[in-house]
Amino acid sequence: MTQSLKIRTLINRIGRIDAADGWSDDLNPTQLAALGYLAQANRFSRAPSHVADFLGTTRGTMSQTLKALERKGYISELRSDADKRYTSYDLTAKGRTATRRPNPLEEALQTSDPAMTDSLEHALTTLLQTMLKANMGRAFGQCIDCVHFKTGTPKAYCDLLSVSLESKETRQICHEQKPRLVS
Amino acid sequence: MTQSLKIRTLINRIGRIDAADGWSDDLNPTQLAALGYLAQANRFSRAPSHVADFLGTTRGTMSQTLKALERKGYISELRSDADKRYTSYDLTAKGRTATRRPNPLEEALQTSDPAMTDSLEHALTTLLQTMLKANMGRAFGQCIDCVHFKTGTPKAYCDLLSVSLESKETRQICHEQKPRLVS
DNA sequence: CCTTATTAGTATCGACTCGCTACTATTGCA
DNA sequence: TGCAATAGTAGCGAGTCGATACTAATAAGG
Structure with missing residues (x-):
């Protein structure tokens, strides 16, 4: 195996x-x-x-x-x-x-070693990214990690859709998201 | 989030x-x-x-x-x-x-950093273990990692079911498996 | 401007999974 | 010997699944 x-x-x-x-x-x-x-x-x-x-x-x-x-x-x-x-x-x-119901998966994660959950998140993200690239799938990441995202005062801005973004929105998922260079 | x-x-x-x-x-x-x-x-x-x-x-x-x-x-x-x-x-x-069909998940893993896949496997195993414990679920691990597993010559042995095991069988999944002390 | 292609959403089909309840057959236990 | 526990299955209604076919609205090209 x-x-x-x-x-x-x-x-x-x-x-x-x-x-x-x-x-x-x-x-x-x-x-x-x-x-x-x-x-x-x-x-x-x-x-x-x-x-x-x-x-x-x-x-x-x-x-x-x-x-x-x-x-x-x-x-x-x-x-x-x-x-x-x-x-x-x-x-x-x-x-x-x-959407806010407790579940064994999240409970198990919350009692886990933070270093482990960090590396787990990173590994799963990378894995998904690779699978999506092979499949031409979309990343569905957050605006804040997107190539079209521009910081600005008082509001952030999306270059692709030409709209300004509430601060809450910068951490939501977008179907147009294109990941910016990741470590 | x-x-x-x-x-x-x-x-x-x-x-x-x-x-x-x-x-x-x-x-x-x-x-x-x-x-x-x-x-x-x-x-x-x-x-x-x-x-x-x-x-x-x-x-x-x-x-x-x-x-x-x-x-x-x-x-x-x-x-x-x-x-x-x-x-x-x-x-x-x-x-x-x-069961031997190629799939994007395994292909993505095979081109990944071995250190990452090692830590991924460990983290997922631990996570599953924790979830199962909370749920009284079974581990379904391999015989070789089980408390009932005894090495022997020429054949290994299962103390619980009182049967000897072919070498191939020691790495199969068993529903009675109880994980031995894990790191 | 008009035709054509593309896109978004939906209805419908058959096969199947899902939890649930009910039932049979077999085995274990007191 | 009788009763409880166990293993597998059938049947129910709701819903997912891929596939196909359809409508409506928009985009693109001549």
Whole structure:
């Protein structure tokens, strides 16, 4: 058994165990993952196609998942006027509380050695980056780490979308993000 | 966004992306994961309940998954005479080739810094261990790392099941495994 | 300006997983 | 011997999955 197979098995299993007992009342793993993404994404990145891209599934499947979440009252639809094809989703109050449930994975991490979690985060980030590059996938990083991000006073600015960013937004996820040179 | 949430998101996403394009001809992620487990498990650990335990699902679901795999010719059923409740599954030739398909996750790992993959494996193992302890889950480690494992000549021995082990078997996964003191 | 290509979202199909409950068969235990 | 525990399975309803096909809106090119 090679090391890469071992690591692949570990990631797969941890993800499954986490998903299995992460079933909150009436949310399945995919719905919870979509909800978690929406909670972190900025206002330009909350469309069905973005969530689908992020989670590696299709627009069709994600469209249904989001409709299910809406039906249950976790998110609300917001159609765009500028581009009438575009649909965005916002979390409701119910949705926000659902993303903050305690889970064994995070609890285990919080009692772990900080040096270990640091190197874990770095290794996983690098791994994902490599996989995405091979797959032409998007990074979905934070604005603050993006090539299009410009600091400014009083507000930061996105060169690509030509909009100024609230300070909270600089640490949200963007589907257009292109990682700046990383160590 | 806390670090533990970041790591949880990373693990979840890597697992999904890996599963998404790991769809071989007619195997879905769960079927592939079950097949991968069966390929690594020893002859005492290939029952539906063991696979279910390993993947964090239920006996009912796994029973169906295994029936699907059998129907497609990837595994074959093997009923026990000693305990007539017990059912075991073996991989067919078709099943063995299916577990050896190249995938972006392993390819990314193989081109990574060995020091990083070492620390990644260690961190993920520790994380899983901690989660399982909180959940009373089984470790599913290899015989060679088990408290019941005794070296011997010419064959190693399992103190719990009272059987001697082929050298190949000492590095297979066992559902009864109890990790020996780990660094 | 008008045609064509592209994009975003959705509905529908069949196969399957998911948790759940209920049931059978076998074994273990008192 | 009887009763509890265990292993596997069938069936239910909800939902994901890939695939395909469709509509509506926008973009691009002549």
